[in-house]
Amino acid sequence: MALYQLLAEEVSAQIQSGVLRPGDQLPSVRRMSSSRRISAATVQKAYQYLEDRGLVSTRPRSGYYVKARLGVPLAEPATPDYSGRVTTVDIADLLFEVLDSIKDRTLVPLGSAFASPMLFPLSKLAQELGKSARRMDPWRTVEDLPPGNAELRRHIAMRYLQSGIKMAPDEIIITSGATEALLLSLQAVTSPGDLVAVESPSFYGALHAVELLGLRAVEIPVSSRDGMDISLLAKAVETGNVKACWLMANFENPVGCLMPVEHKREVVALLARHEIPLIEDDTYAELFFDVERPPPAKAFDLNGGVLHCGSFSKCLAPGYRVGWASAGRFTEQVRRSKLLYSIGTNIYAQEALAQFVKHGGYEYHLRQLRTALQNQQASMLDAIARYFPSGTCVSRPRGGYFVWVELPQQVDSVKLYRRCLEAGVSIAPGPLFSAKQAFRSHIRINCGHPWSADIDRGVATVGRLATAEEIIPAV
Amino acid sequence: MALYQLLAEEVSAQIQSGVLRPGDQLPSVRRMSSSRRISAATVQKAYQYLEDRGLVSTRPRSGYYVKARLGVPLAEPATPDYSGRVTTVDIADLLFEVLDSIKDRTLVPLGSAFASPMLFPLSKLAQELGKSARRMDPWRTVEDLPPGNAELRRHIAMRYLQSGIKMAPDEIIITSGATEALLLSLQAVTSPGDLVAVESPSFYGALHAVELLGLRAVEIPVSSRDGMDISLLAKAVETGNVKACWLMANFENPVGCLMPVEHKREVVALLARHEIPLIEDDTYAELFFDVERPPPAKAFDLNGGVLHCGSFSKCLAPGYRVGWASAGRFTEQVRRSKLLYSIGTNIYAQEALAQFVKHGGYEYHLRQLRTALQNQQASMLDAIARYFPSGTCVSRPRGGYFVWVELPQQVDSVKLYRRCLEAGVSIAPGPLFSAKQAFRSHIRINCGHPWSADIDRGVATVGRLATAEEIIPAV
Numbered sequence: 001m002a003l004y005q006l007l008a009e010e011v012s013a014q015i016q017s018g019v020l021r022p023g024d025q026l027p028s029v030r031r032m033s034s035s036r037r038i039s040a041a042t043v044q045k046a047y048q049y050l051e052d053r054g055l056v057s058t059r060p061r062s063g064y065y066v067k068a069r070l071g072v073p074l075a076e077p078a079t080p081d082y083s084g085r086v087t088t089v090d091i092a093d094l095l096f097e098v099l100d101s102i103k104d105r106t107l108v109p110l111g112s113a114f115a116s117p118m119l120f121p122l123s124k125l126a127q128e129l130g131k132s133a134r135r136m137d138p139w140r141t142v143e144d145l146p147p148g149n150a151e152l153r154r155h156i157a158m159r160y161l162q163s164g165i166k167m168a169p170d171e172i173i174i175t176s177g178a179t180e181a182l183l184l185s186l187q188a189v190t191s192p193g194d195l196v197a198v199e200s201p202s203f204y205g206a207l208h209a210v211e212l213l214g215l216r217a218v219e220i221p222v223s224s225r226d227g228m229d230i231s232l233l234a235k236a237v238e239t240g241n242v243k244a245c246w247l248m249a250n251f252e253n254p255v256g257c258l259m260p261v262e263h264k265r266e267v268v269a270l271l272a273r274h275e276i277p278l279i280e281d282d283t284y285a286e287l288f289f290d291v292e293r294p295p296p297a298k299a300f301d302l303n304g305g306v307l308h309c310g311s312f313s314k315c316l317a318p319g320y321r322v323g324w325a326s327a328g329r330f331t332e333q334v335r336r337s338k339l340l341y342s343i344g345t346n347i348y349a350q351e352a353l354a355q356f357v358k359h360g361g362y363e364y365h366l367r368q369l370r371t372a373l374q375n376q377q378a379s380m381l382d383a384i385a386r387y388f389p390s391g392t393c394v395s396r397p398r399g400g401y402f403v404w405v406e407l408p409q410q411v412d413s414v415k416l417y418r419r420c421l422e423a424g425v426s427i428a429p430g431p432l433f434s435a436k437q438a439f440r441s442h443i444r445i446n447c448g449h450p451w452s453a454d455i456d457r458g459v460a461t462v463g464r465l466a467t468a469e470e471i472i473p474a475v
Numbered sequence: 476m477a478l479y480q481l482l483a484e485e486v487s488a489q490i491q492s493g494v495l496r497p498g499d500q501l502p503s504v505r506r507m508s509s510s511r512r513i514s515a516a517t518v519q520k521a522y523q524y525l526e527d528r529g530l531v532s533t534r535p536r537s538g539y540y541v542k543a544r545l546g547v548p549l550a551e552p553a554t555p556d557y558s559g560r561v562t563t564v565d566i567a568d569l570l571f572e573v574l575d576s577i578k579d580r581t582l583v584p585l586g587s588a589f590a591s592p593m594l595f596p597l598s599k600l601a602q603e604l605g606k607s608a609r610r611m612d613p614w615r616t617v618e619d620l621p622p623g624n625a626e627l628r629r630h631i632a633m634r635y636l637q638s639g640i641k642m643a644p645d646e647i648i649i650t651s652g653a654t655e656a657l658l659l660s661l662q663a664v665t666s667p668g669d670l671v672a673v674e675s676p677s678f679y680g681a682l683h684a685v686e687l688l689g690l691r692a693v694e695i696p697v698s699s700r701d702g703m704d705i706s707l708l709a710k711a712v713e714t715g716n717v718k719a720c721w722l723m724a725n726f727e728n729p730v731g732c733l734m735p736v737e738h739k740r741e742v743v744a745l746l747a748r749h750e751i752p753l754i755e756d757d758t759y760a761e762l763f764f765d766v767e768r769p770p771p772a773k774a775f776d777l778n779g780g781v782l783h784c785g786s787f788s789k790c791l792a793p794g795y796r797v798g799w800a801s802a803g804r805f806t807e808q809v810r811r812s813k814l815l816y817s818i819g820t821n822i823y824a825q826e827a828l829a830q831f832v833k834h835g836g837y838e839y840h841l842r843q844l845r846t847a848l849q850n851q852q853a854s855m856l857d858a859i860a861r862y863f864p865s866g867t868c869v870s871r872p873r874g875g876y877f878v879w880v881e882l883p884q885q886v887d888s889v890k891l892y893r894r895c896l897e898a899g900v901s902i903a904p905g906p907l908f909s910a911k912q913a914f915r916s917h918i919r920i921n922c923g924h925p926w927s928a929d930i931d932r933g934v935a936t937v938g939r940l941a942t943a944e945e946i947i948p949a950v
Contacts, residue, residue: 031687096811096814099814102620114616117613123609126605128613134601136596136601138595141793176820179816179817187687212662215688250741318617320823340654343788344794346795346796347794348794348823371647449650
């Protein structure tokens, strides 16, 4: 056996035994070469050998990483059926129970909607926040009222431009997170009783907004790969009753699916033909694992009918509550609503983010965050494959920090949620993501936390309980 | 003439000629005594003589101040008629035009809803904000989700307690300013189509909330002295249709009226008998000019039917967007709504305010602010008396920073607003404060800015234009 093969076998054994875990970085070529006193070329060859065998993967300017063990690959969850049924939305107590469980530090946070706060540059942001507050002209308390901080809006527009998306700073309204932006946008284009097309499964925030504004929802199925089924959307739209559409084209919550560019273009054109505004939740777009930011549906908006919403909460600054809407021809309406909903957004948080984005370090942070999330997802997929009952399916998002798990049909995810909670683990049961309380055997799992023995045990617990006899469907 | 009388006459002449202006502080007894080489007792006697003649007033531990010239006292505006008419609320473009005019630094801000940012301890707050951001445990991004920062909620509850108002920290939910708190509160207790009793004139934010939630309003007149007419409220309530009541018992916006304690008790009891929730906007309560904080309606709430809303925006920290709701038996509903409306409120702003209130300096700041606002109001009342057309009536609030002006009937305040804007002065025309677009000859004037030649000229301009021929009622 050649020297490079010996080294490769040694690393391979470490991977098989679990010493090296999915997402772990291999020692750099230089370090391995000097510690083993073998040539860099030999180490390089060994690593490439492992890569060819699918055990490790390389990332540009970063090195080699242990891949998720796809020796036990799981299928992706099936696309749900389309009933065409219209639903009056009623958010259940369950949702608040799950949201509250997030605050409990002792729980393994697989049900959380947030990534670990440790993944964010909070101390650098703190410096900017302190500086901003000390330096800002007091009159900014008035001048930064909606649409908000001009510098921040300019930098947000510039970031879109760097991704090839044209957006004028004047179209952007700063809000208290994307949640507020989405609510204001939906309100700007609907009247009580209107019908809104949403994804199925869909983000519970969308369902809440629909409920709050007295609207009704028609749920359009998403596939784990491509997102919302555009032919079914077309079918719903052709009834002539749909007054708005709510869409997460990039890394949909909870499935994580990514709508292909051509589908985005088609959806925007379809809705424009019927003069139906599109509310776009693009909160997770910056958390992509591939080469570049996937374009939002907004990129294909020709007549200002897309109300695009983004946020810093998921990619840079949790706790700051700064997001935005770019509301096309509804910009003035959204700006006015913002003023009357909450007057303005904290002006120091706006300035701190403007300064952080301006002074650099944002791209560096994002690269690190994306790598961490991708590794964590790999570990999670691996653990799910090892611990969950056979027949489990799971989505493999190309970004974000959720995976959507379809458990064997006899598993009741609400009961499973309660048993897991008793065992110190939170999960997000499927019915949270449907106005019809569907997805009773699905759960959303958060991969936003650095891999640890606790998380591994948490996943094992969920797997064990999902296999236990007690977890049977409700009558 | 005795020496003290000579001195008194000299000061009196300075007041008459405008060298000393309403709100100005007289030189201290000690300083006057040493500069004039007369005894302190003589100066004291002169000042008391002026006080007896109503030209100056004394403030404990502060000295003597020139009083507003009540030689030309204006009557208070009449209480509007009650029509009992129910109105579907429609917020006009005019409101946004006025709100936008606030941002223009070159305008004299008599139409602004904000006090001068210079009156607030922004640099001390900035220090707390910087410190908070540097020190806070990253997990607080999750733990400080609604109901919000525990320390801040405790300090808010303690402040109420110091004023004899019982309020548990657990009832308090931190929001993005009082505006959000009020909206969430109103939403918690109403369904679309419901009828809400509001004041007339009333804060446009209340009218917006009613419009946004698809509610209807019945406007109950307020008197300049005592606020909402409780017998008319009783009449409206007895129809059985009113589902909620929105009230500013303390320093109502725009009139500035203060509801007597007995009326507050009666309103709360009346509404409780009919099981009608009360939404209380108590935003200006800390800005009292008398001896102590006037109690909110909440102080008389026996069954948790009062949803009380407060804020730091008007009394301490403009631009921070931190307020709260203490929602009685609706607390859990409001907490949940907050979570789904905007997830949370900026956690660093919450912590900075908790630390500021805790470390002291808040009472000191409030005392200074109240004195400044009282002096500014005195100067404003004086200027209005001098510059406005005869027949003008004006309210004399015992707190806050608005006065409500009733101009002669032939004045159209919307036209006046446009003419004033051309002349570089903003005012808030009366129709903003009524769903029925009433109060066409009223304006709200902001006294929240330190008196200056610019402000004086601004008031003179409004007075001159209100007298000009062009300002005639719309056909």
